[in-house]
Amino acid sequence: MVSSKATAVYDEHADWYNELMSPTGGGDYIRRVHATLSDLLGPGDGRTCLDVCCGTGAHASAVAGLGWTPVGVDLSRNQLRHAAHRLPVAVADATALPLADGSVPAAVCVLASTDVPDYPAVLREIARVLAPGGRFVHLGVHPCFVGAFADRRDASRTVIDSRYTDRSHTFDSWNTTGVRARLGAWHVPLSDLLNGAAAAGLRIERTAEAGPDGVPDLFGFLGVKA
């Protein structure tokens, strides 16, 4: 079911995004995403892992490589046109998943927390569909060091400004070539992210940070449903 409020803004950018997230387009960044995702998710012995906001399915191989059976959902039909070559997919809104309570052994949501206006609502919905003891991996841009408030032109000297507390959607970015400058992004401060997970009933078991030059550009956690 797709909520009337959600719009598939990636439809017009899907071919570009598919290339951006390819091994050639994404390079070290994609390798870092996959290594961090694998570290947090752990082995799956064939069970289903729901890839929420799966986009073009860029991480299906990493999830499958751990032994999980990935299944993707996303709002954008054009993103899913690419993803369908990589995993089974369905059109769905991450805040209204067409799945029964407690029906999914694992889920991931990668690089999408800044694409939804209310990420805590996504966390609540994922927690709803997770089985007791189910694993959820959040992986996204680092809330403290990536955003409109962060000048990363020299990553080793990342400069943060007072816009850290501004949660609004913006196209402001330190570069002109990324997702943020093209599609805009919301900001989810660290406390909102962790409080959202806790409020959803996810117990954080592990966290991870990764990035170049000692200033991480990725932050993730493994949450387990009580």
Ligand SMILES: C[S@@+](CC[C@H](N)C(=O)[O-])C[C@H]1O[C@@H](n2cnc3c(N)ncnc32)[C@H](O)[C@@H]1O
């Ligand atoms: C930056 S892309 C990330 C895609 C993929 N997870 C990856 O890491 O490459 C964000 C994705 O979130 C999707 N999205 C945004 N809001 C959504 C929603 N409410 N429900 C489902 N998907 C949504 C977009 O269509 C887009 O494909």
